Amino acid sequence: MSDPSCLFNLLKTLYTLRNIVQPFWFNYYFYVILQTTNYTEFFDLNQITNRISQTGQSTINAVTAIGYASILIWDSLLLLFMGKRVNQPVRFGLIVDEIINAGVKAVPVVALMSATIGVMLSIQGIHTLSIFGAETQVTFGLAISIPREFAPLITGILVAGRSGSQLTSRVGSMQLNGEIDALTVMGIAPARYVVAPSLIGLLVSLPVLVVIGNLAAFSAAGLYIHATLGIGPDAYWADVLDVVTIDDFLHGIMKSFIFAILLAMIAISLGMRVYGGAEVLGKSTTQSVVTCIAAIIAADTVFALLL
Amino acid sequence: MSPQPPIIVENLQGGYNGIPVIHGCDMEIAQGEIVVIMGGSGSGKSTFLKHLIGLKEPMQGDVKLFGQSLYQASVYKRMDLLKGIGVAFQSGALMSSMTIAENVALPLREHTDLDEELIQVITRMKLDFVNLLGKDDLLPSELSGGMLKRAAVARAIALDPKLTFMDEPSAGLDPVIAAALDDLIIQLKESLGMSVVVVTHELESAFKIADRIVVLDRGYIIFSGTPDEIKKSDNTRIQNLINRVPEEDEFDAELYAQRLMGQ
Structure with a gap:
C-alpha cells in the first residue's frame, strides 16, 4: 500500500462502487480526497455529455436494427414473387424443409400446451362462474377467449421459443463461419436462400398451428367440462360453434401472420448481425427469444386495441 | 475470344467507417494469368480482396468484372456478375x-x-x-x-469460372500439402485457362506460382511485376518483405513509456 498508484486504484474501485454502497458522506469524502490529489478527471463534465450521447447512440442502434430487419423481410418477399426475373428464385424444397422444421415438428408441443390452456381456462371459468351459479355458461367464455387470444398467443410464444432461437443461432453461426459472405460471393442472395424460406415456412406454419391449437384447446376443455359438469360433447360443440364467429377465428389467424413476420424479422436480423464470436452468438440467441416474445405480446395488445 | 480482361480495378479506395485503408489502387488481370497479392499483416490485403469480390462497397473507384462495373450495378445484377467468379475463402466457409x-x-x-x-x-x-x-x-x-x-x-x-480468387490457400498447412495446392493452382491455369488471384504471404509459394506479384503496403500498391523483377527491386520495404527482415522503426523511449502506461 506504500505505492500511491495502488492506493489510487483502490479509491477508484470504491468510487465506482459508490452507486451501490452509498452512505451520505461518501461523495463528499471522495471529493475531498480527489481534490487533494491531481486526479480530478473523474468529475469531468464529460460524464453528462456521455450519458446524452449514449442515449442517442442506443436510439440510432434501435432504428438501424428495425430498418435492417425491414429491408431483409421486404427483400425476401420481393424475391419470392419476382425472384425468377432477377435470377434469384426461391427454392420450393427449402421452404418445405422450413415448414417441417418450424411447423410439423412443433405440432406436439403446441397441441399439448393448447390443451393444457383449454383445461386451465375451464377450471378457472367454472370456478368463477360458480359464484353466480352459472357454471354451464363456461363454454361462452372459452369460445370468446380461445380463438381470439389464447390459441394465437400460446402458439406464437411456443414457436418463438423453438424457431426464434433456432433461426438466430443458425443464421448467426453461418455469419460467423463466413457462410453468408460465401453465399453472396457465389451469387446466391442470402435473402432468398436463408431469409425467404424461413419467412414463408413461418407464414405457412403459424396459422396452421393456430388452427391445431384451437382444436386441441376446445377438445381438452370439452373433456374437462364433460367430466365435471356432465355436459355431453354434442351439446358442448353445438354451444361452441354457436358462439364462435368466423370473425373471432379469423382474428386469431390474422394475428398469427403478423407474429410470423415479426418472428422471422427479429430472429433472422439478430442472427445476421452477429459478429465476433461464440459469446455474441449466445447473447443474440437469448436476445432473440426475449425480443420475439415481447414483440408478439406487444403486437397482440395492439391488435386487441385496434380491432 | 475477346481479350477482355476478367477484372479491372480502377482507382479503388476503401476502408472501414470512413477511414480509408486502401488508397487509389489500380490493377488489371489478364485471362490465364496467376497474380499473387502480397503484403504484410495489416497491409490491407483482406480488405482489398473484399472489395474485389463484391463484399464491400468501395469509398471511391470501381471494380469491373468482365467489363461490367460491379458496384454501379444493382444488387441482383452484381449477384449475376459474381456467378462468373469463384472464391475459395481462407477458412473454407x-x-x-x-x-x-x-x-x-x-x-x-x-x-x-x-x-x-x-x-x-x-x-x-x-x-x-x-x-x-x-x-x-x-x-x-x-x-x-x-x-x-x-x-x-x-x-x-x-x-x-474464368476468374478464381483464393485467400491464403496454403496458410496453416504442412509444406507437402501446401505444395500440392500450389500445383493445383498452376493446373487450374494451364488446363482450364483460368485467371487466378491468390492472396498470400507465403513467399515460396508466391514465387513458384505467380506470373505477376502485386505488393500491397499500407494500402498502396507499391509494386507490380514478375517474380524476377521483384527480386531485383531496390525498394527497401519490398526487400524487407521478401527477405524476411523485420521492420525497424526508430526507437523512441518516451513514446514507448507512454504506450506502456496506456496513454
Whole structure:
C-alpha cells in the first residue's frame, strides 16, 4: 500500500462502487480526497455529455436494427414473387424443409400446451362462474377467449421459443463461419436462400398451428367440462360453434401472420448481425427469444386495441 | 475470344467507417494469368480482396468484372456478375450443414438447370480434380484443414469460372500439402485457362506460382511485376518483405513509456 498508484486504484474501485454502497458522506469524502490529489478527471463534465450521447447512440442502434430487419423481410418477399426475373428464385424444397422444421415438428408441443390452456381456462371459468351459479355458461367464455387470444398467443410464444432461437443461432453461426459472405460471393442472395424460406415456412406454419391449437384447446376443455359438469360433447360443440364467429377465428389467424413476420424479422436480423464470436452468438440467441416474445405480446395488445 | 480482361480495378479506395485503408489502387488481370497479392499483416490485403469480390462497397473507384462495373450495378445484377467468379475463402466457409458433395453441387443446383445426374457427375469431377473423391459424404467439420481448403477450391471452380480468387490457400498447412495446392493452382491455369488471384504471404509459394506479384503496403500498391523483377527491386520495404527482415522503426523511449502506461 506504500505505492500511491495502488492506493489510487483502490479509491477508484470504491468510487465506482459508490452507486451501490452509498452512505451520505461518501461523495463528499471522495471529493475531498480527489481534490487533494491531481486526479480530478473523474468529475469531468464529460460524464453528462456521455450519458446524452449514449442515449442517442442506443436510439440510432434501435432504428438501424428495425430498418435492417425491414429491408431483409421486404427483400425476401420481393424475391419470392419476382425472384425468377432477377435470377434469384426461391427454392420450393427449402421452404418445405422450413415448414417441417418450424411447423410439423412443433405440432406436439403446441397441441399439448393448447390443451393444457383449454383445461386451465375451464377450471378457472367454472370456478368463477360458480359464484353466480352459472357454471354451464363456461363454454361462452372459452369460445370468446380461445380463438381470439389464447390459441394465437400460446402458439406464437411456443414457436418463438423453438424457431426464434433456432433461426438466430443458425443464421448467426453461418455469419460467423463466413457462410453468408460465401453465399453472396457465389451469387446466391442470402435473402432468398436463408431469409425467404424461413419467412414463408413461418407464414405457412403459424396459422396452421393456430388452427391445431384451437382444436386441441376446445377438445381438452370439452373433456374437462364433460367430466365435471356432465355436459355431453354434442351439446358442448353445438354451444361452441354457436358462439364462435368466423370473425373471432379469423382474428386469431390474422394475428398469427403478423407474429410470423415479426418472428422471422427479429430472429433472422439478430442472427445476421452477429459478429465476433461464440459469446455474441449466445447473447443474440437469448436476445432473440426475449425480443420475439415481447414483440408478439406487444403486437397482440395492439391488435386487441385496434380491432 | 475477346481479350477482355476478367477484372479491372480502377482507382479503388476503401476502408472501414470512413477511414480509408486502401488508397487509389489500380490493377488489371489478364485471362490465364496467376497474380499473387502480397503484403504484410495489416497491409490491407483482406480488405482489398473484399472489395474485389463484391463484399464491400468501395469509398471511391470501381471494380469491373468482365467489363461490367460491379458496384454501379444493382444488387441482383452484381449477384449475376459474381456467378462468373469463384472464391475459395481462407477458412473454407463451406456450408456446415451440408456434405462436401452438396457444397460443391450448391452453385450448380442454384445457378444451372442441369439435371441431377449431370450435377453429380460434375461434382465428382471437381472433387476428383482436388483429390477429394471418396470424401463426398463427409461434413466440413469432419475434414482436416488441407481437405477443407481443397474442398473450398472445388466449390469455387464448380461453375468453371474464368476468374478464381483464393485467400491464403496454403496458410496453416504442412509444406507437402501446401505444395500440392500450389500445383493445383498452376493446373487450374494451364488446363482450364483460368485467371487466378491468390492472396498470400507465403513467399515460396508466391514465387513458384505467380506470373505477376502485386505488393500491397499500407494500402498502396507499391509494386507490380514478375517474380524476377521483384527480386531485383531496390525498394527497401519490398526487400524487407521478401527477405524476411523485420521492420525497424526508430526507437523512441518516451513514446514507448507512454504506450506502456496506456496513454
